Amino acid sequence: MVTTALDTRRARHIAEQVPDPELPMLTLADLGVLRDVVLTEDGTVVASLTPTYSGCPAMAEMRADVAARLRDAGYTRVEIRTVLHPPWTSDWITPAGRRKLAEHGIAPPGPAPRGGPVPLVLSPTRHAVTCPRCGSPDTEETSRFAATSCKSLWRCRTCREPFEYVKEI
Amino acid sequence: MSDDHVYMTLAEGHEDDTRWAYGTGFEDPLHGVDTTVPEGVDAGELADVCVALADDALVSAQRLAEWTTRAPELEEEVALANIGLDLLGQARLLYSRAGQVDGTGRGEDAYAYFRDADDFRNVRLAELPNGDFAFSTVRLLVLSSWRLAQFAHLVAHPDPVLSAIAAKGVKELTYHRQYAAEWVVRLGDGTAESHRRTRKALEQVAAYFGELFTAYDVRDEVAAVLCQVTGAAGLPMPVYRPLPGAGRAGDHTEHLAPLLAELQSVARAHPEATW
Numbered sequence: 001m002v003t004t005a006l007d008t009r010r011a012r013h014i015a016e017q018v019p020d021p022e023l024p025m026l027t028l029a030d031l032g033v034l035r036d037v038v039l040t041e042d043g044t045v046v047a048s049l050t051p052t053y054s055g056c057p058a059m060a061e062m063r064a065d066v067a068a069r070l071r072d073a074g075y076t077r078v079e080i081r082t083v084l085h086p087p088w089t090s091d092w093i094t095p096a097g098r099r100k101l102a103e104h105g106i107a108p109p110g111p112a113p114r115g116g117p118v119p120l121v122l123s124p125t126r127h128a129v130t131c132p133r134c135g136s137p138d139t140e141e142t143s144r145f146a147a148t149s150c151k152s153l154w155r156c157r158t159c160r161e162p163f164e165y166v167k168e169i
Numbered sequence: 170m171s172d173d174h175v176y177m178t179l180a181e182g183h184e185d186d187t188r189w190a191y192g193t194g195f196e197d198p199l200h201g202v203d204t205t206v207p208e209g210v211d212a213g214e215l216a217d218v219c220v221a222l223a224d225d226a227l228v229s230a231q232r233l234a235e236w237t238t239r240a241p242e243l244e245e246e247v248a249l250a251n252i253g254l255d256l257l258g259q260a261r262l263l264y265s266r267a268g269q270v271d272g273t274g275r276g277e278d279a280y281a282y283f284r285d286a287d288d289f290r291n292v293r294l295a296e297l298p299n300g301d302f303a304f305s306t307v308r309l310l311v312l313s314s315w316r317l318a319q320f321a322h323l324v325a326h327p328d329p330v331l332s333a334i335a336a337k338g339v340k341e342l343t344y345h346r347q348y349a350a351e352w353v354v355r356l357g358d359g360t361a362e363s364h365r366r367t368r369k370a371l372e373q374v375a376a377y378f379g380e381l382f383t384a385y386d387v388r389d390e391v392a393a394v395l396c397q398v399t400g401a402a403g404l405p406m407p408v409y410r411p412l413p414g415a416g417r418a419g420d421h422t423e424h425l426a427p428l429l430a431e432l433q434s435v436a437r438a439h440p441e442a443t444w
């Protein structure tokens with residue numbers, strides 16, 4: 001079987017459209033966890049995924065979803081690879097993904113820290129997070145951890161509404 | 170309405186519950202990862218390092234999970250459960266790596282569920298009962314600082330899988346340490362009672378410092394963090410009075426066996442079960 005660039009693009013497009021199990025307004029491409037899709041000479045689609053967090057319980061679901069969508073689209077040979085390196089960073093959430101998060105009331109992350117381990121800082125220097133509902137910068141963190149590993153809980157002092165915020169990592 | 174449908178979308182059009190992220194489809198966490206051991210790496214040593222770090226994480230995760238429904242506030246419960254989940258994920262990756270390289274081909278469940286206390290290599294500090302919130306947060310500060318320092322070194326490990334697991338863990342542990350440090354400052358700098366309890370917790374934890382500083386030279390890094398946090402909390406640095414014994418040699422306190430009995434009960438009652 002001769003594969004063409006067009007075939008690869010089609011397979012990639014199908015994998016890219018799979019929604020994330022925990023943030024279903026995002027596709028796996030929006031979230032930046034779909035690292036690569038290639039179509040080999042023998043017609044096997046090899047899709048590479050990376051977990052957001054080590055304990056992310058959705059990884060198995062993501063693998064199964066990508067494989068199922070590709071099979072439904074007629075690709076009989078599908079291989080899903082896990083890539084651990086480089087580790088996922090919230091910087092990989094695409095601009096479209098950030099827009100969709102905000103539209104769904106979830107504040108998108110700021111730039112992730114770079115260059116290895118971050119020193120412990122105990123002073124209350126917090127960057128401002130803008131409320132995704134009313135746009136107010138007057139917000140406060142209520143919990144560093146939330147319903148999923150990748151989010152924290154915040155509250156807006158202006159509209160009084162709680163909201164989630166995708167953490168920089 | 171856009172505000173409401175985040176979780177509606179999740180449930181939509183999935184009559185069966187295979188979609189739900191929890192409780193289904195747990196499979197090899199290293200599925201599809203290149204598992205070759207590079208030349209020059211001693212497979213036995215690599216497996217030992219992976220098992221020790223995985224045991225620390227699994228036992229800590231179990232203790233953290235015990236706070237669920239018992240923490241002072243819902244937010245703390247969510248935080249402690251999330252930290253436990255990160256550690257559980259690290260444990261799964263490390264056990265899987267150990268099984269690939271130690272020649273047994275064992276999966277993660279064989280390590281977690283079918284070894285007895287004598288076979289566990291976690292440090293004893295991880296297995297001690299939770300005590301009060303002060304003890305749990307002080308212990309979390311010490312263990313997360315120690316693990317973060319070790320992982321930061323392991324990023325340079327010649328085994329690419331261990332290196333990648335460490336690089337990922339560094340990001341997670343940074344959040345764990347930050348959470349614990351903020352609580353220790355709040356408690357130490359809080360009421361007379363919270364100060365007293367936190368001070369006592371530091372002394373209890375210090376008795377187990379000895380076994381933390383053997384494999385990697387991370388003592389100075391951990392001491393610097395403790396110095397910074399106790400300074401901000403108005404707490405004295407604890408006096409180190411070492412207790413004999415070493416969890417890394419399989420020599421545990423009486424608290425590990427009951428913890429494992431609970432952790433392993435379902436898997437041992439139904440050894441052929443899959444989940």
Ligand SMILES: [Zn+2]
Nearest residue numbers: 131134156159
């Ligand atoms: Zn607002």
